[in-house]
Amino acid sequence: MKHFIPVGFLLLSSTILSVAQDSPESVLPGTKQFRKTVVATALENPWEITWGPDNMLWVTERTGKRISRLNPTTGEKKVAITIPEVVAPGGQDGLLGMALHPDLLKGKGTDYVYVFHTYVDEARGARPTVTDPKSPYRFFYGKIIRLTYDKATQTLSGPQEVLAGLPVGNDHLAGRLKFGPDRKLYLTLGDQGNNQLGNFCRPVEAQRLPTRAELDAKNYISYVGKSLRINLDGGIPADNAKLNGVLSHVFTYGHRNPQGIDFGPDGTLYSSEQGPKSDDEVNILKSGGNYGWPHVAGMKDNKGYEFARWAEATTPCSELRFSDITIHPSVPREPESAFTKPMMEPIATMFTVETGFNFQSPVCKGVDFICWPTTGNSNVEYYGNRTWQGKGNGIPGWDQVALVTTLKRGSLYVLPLTANGQKASGKFSRYFQSDNRYRDTAISPDGKTIYIATDAGGMSEAVAGGATRKMVEPGSILAFTYTGEGTAAPVTQTTKPASTSAPTPPPVLGDIPQFTxxxxxxxxxxxxxxxxxxxxxxxxxxxxxxxxxxxxxxxxxxxxxxxxxxxxxxxxxxxxxxxxxxxxxxxxxxxxxxxxxxxxxxxxxxxxxxxxxxxxxx
Missing domain, CATH: 1.10.760.10 (Cytochrome c-like domain)
Structure with missing residues (x-):
């Protein structure tokens, strides 16, 4: 059942400086209003959502291992396929990106849908970085497959392997898949979360480029921290850039966790990428480009980030305890300015702070990452009013913008672009703030409705302050329909008033827990x-x-x-x-x-x- 919630929304804006860097505090009210509709609920981590040529919403469910089609009016769900080969042992893996063939349902014999998912492949051998024989990630890889859609049965079937053995892990998988206007597939792969948290003794290899010997052996380990450009049969396009003299699938490199990509009408490829404690990025990807990670986060400005090489510590890394607040003195460190290779800088950051910023704010009561200036951006989608000419003309004022969904902030950010789409032209605006984790967007044909997929769980910034694990619409598809201009309310949900009942009596305490x-x-x-x-x-x-x-x-x-x-x-x-x-x-x-x-x-x-x-x- 659909739930209609009449609500206006505040546009929170943050100032873009001359170098397209934003601080998290520079927030201004906005003017547009939307009506919110809950289209569907109880989905198992919807990850990709796209508007199909059948006027249905096509959705991948990351842990549900399904591709479903949703009626955007009634919310009725039709499962097109469940893929048993999908394996999802952690919080970021499973059935991820999906790309519909441009000629789907056009009667050309190419009713194909491409998806990227994680799987187990013991025949390929163990990953060299996973030595624990009991680890679910020991034989863990990613692959692109092609499925064929049957209009009569409304199902997908006949999986065909396009490209397998791609590197994945337990963190920073990325995994967004798009069709380019050149009829190539584009896929993002993250840096596997190396050099941090549970993987801090593993070096980041986002700068390492593939060798001819690796490619001859179909060893794609060096594809971590890269975007790929792939022929529809899985081959390497002949016009890909040669990097270090080697032709490979690599389109760009030097990425941390590029979870989002989308093409503008002129072929510009926009990307959203998660930063460390600061500097989430919005990039334009260009063939052969180096985007700086792990040497640089955001702009090369020596602000709020320095590269600590934990794997190169003079004290054995296995004897250290990771902290990105207090870095052990035996760990080599370098400022961003030490990186001298040519690199592509983002068109905007989310957000940049000065060195010395307090990354352990007491406001978040120990959940420090919620108070970091990053947003946890999860996807980017180009939106241009010219796209909707003759179809309702879209949302006024959004002539050319990038829509960025965020996980940590539970919001949609809107970045205005210049007329040629190559730079940021104004301020970020913040929409639809709620206790949710926004994963992906899709746009209705008339441009008036933005559909957003939400995670089934996790943590986000709470509307009431601090952090929350209680998502208000977990595992859902939400619709936000433009209704007009005017000053809007600050959030998409109401907070419950403080209880006036008598305080809860203290619990009766039992024994102190025991353990050896x-x-x-x-x-x-x-x-x-x-x-x-x-x-x-x-x-x-x-x-x-x-x-x-x-x-x-x-x-x-x-x-x-x-x-x-x-x-x-x-x-x-x-x-x-x-x-x-x-x-x-x-x-x-x-x-x-x-x-x-x-x-x-x-x-x-x-x-x-x-x-x-x-x-x-x-």
Whole structure:
């Protein structure tokens, strides 16, 4: 059922400086208003959404392993295919990008849909960076496949492999797939989250280019941190740029996590890319371009970022504890200005701060990444009024803009572009703020409605302040239809008034949780392998999941029985809940307790739920 919510929205704007750098504080009110509609709910992490030639919304469900078609008016869902080969053990993998063939349903015999997904391929061999034989990522790769659509049955079938064995991991996969006006496929691949969190001892290889020997062996490990340009049969286009004298699929390089790409009507390829603690980027991708990562984040301005080479530490990296706030003195560091190779700078950043910015603001109560100036941008889509001429003329004033969805900010940002589309021409505007994680957009044929897919879970900035894990429309497709001009309300949801009832009495405390030092020691290894990529290597510095230590942990769990926390831990990792044994989860919980100043003792942490129920977290 569809839910209509009449609501106006504030346009929050941030100033673009002469070098297209924004600070997060420079926010101005806007003037456009929209009506919000909930089109569909209960989707399993919708990741790609696009308007099809059948006037249906085509959607990939990352963890649902499905491609579905949604009626934008009724919300009716038709599953076109479920792909059993898709494997999604973590929070960023699964069924990702999708590109519809330009001639789909035109009677030309090319009713094809291309998708990118992760899978297990033991025949290809283990990934060299994953040595744990039990890791779900040991034989983990990505591939593009082609599916054929049957109009009569409204289903997809006949998967054909286009390009397989692509590098993926447990972090920074990217995975956006688009059809270019040149009838080539374009795919983004992230840097695998190396040099940070649970992968901090692995070097970033976004600057490393493929060799002829690697390509002859179909070894694509050097494709990390790149965008690719691919023939429809998986081959290398003859007119791709030669990099270091080698012709490969690589279109651009030097990327961190380029989750979004889209083409303008003149063939300009726009990209959105997630930065570290500052400087999310909006780029224009050009053949052979180097975009600077990991040496540069945003502009080469020595602001808010320096490159720390953890893998090159003089103290063995395995003996260190990662922190991007206090970097160990044995870790080599360099300012952005030390990078002297030619590079392409972004047309805008989201957002740039001066060196010395406080990345540990007390406002976020230990969930530091929520207060960082980044937005967690997830996709970019070109929007131009000229596209909608004769079809309703679109949204007034948006003659040429880039729409950027954000995960951390739960908002859509709009960046005006110059007449030729090659530069930013004004201020970012912020729309549709809510307790959601916005993943992708699609536009109606008349240009008046913006459809947004939301994640099924995760963390975002809360409308009421701080951070929240309670998404208001998880796993949904939302529609925002332009209704007119005028000063708008600040957000797309209302916050509940503070309770006036009597305060809740303090809980009755049970026994202090017990565990052994051996359990905690064993938990360290498993935590680093399974949990650190989301929750952080220190349990407090993750950028996808809540802290498991410090003020946030205490506020969230104090007074609650241990079995409740244990059952929550059993639902991890998110892509395969329940995959870890009770004994393994008990070891992880023991490590978390030890980190939170609980003392080990002679009695082990039990796995019996009734026994744990009698223990209370403080």
């Amino acid at each position: 030092a051996a359990q905690a020691a064993a938990g360290v290894k498993t935590y680093n392998a399974e949990c650190a990529v989301c929750h952080g290597s220190t349990l407090t510095n993750g950028t996808f999941a809540p802290p498991l230590a410090g003020e946030y942990f205490k506020t969230t769990w104090a007074g609650k029985p241990l079995n409740q926390f244990f059952e929550t831990a059993k639902q991890m990792p998110p892509g395969s809940p329940g995959a870890l044994s009770d004994a393994t989860v008990a070891e992880i919980v023991a490590y978390i307790l030890e980190t939170n100043a609980y003392k080990a003792g002679p009695a082990p942490l039990p796995t019996n739920r009734d026994t744990m129920r009698k223990m209370t977290l403080r």
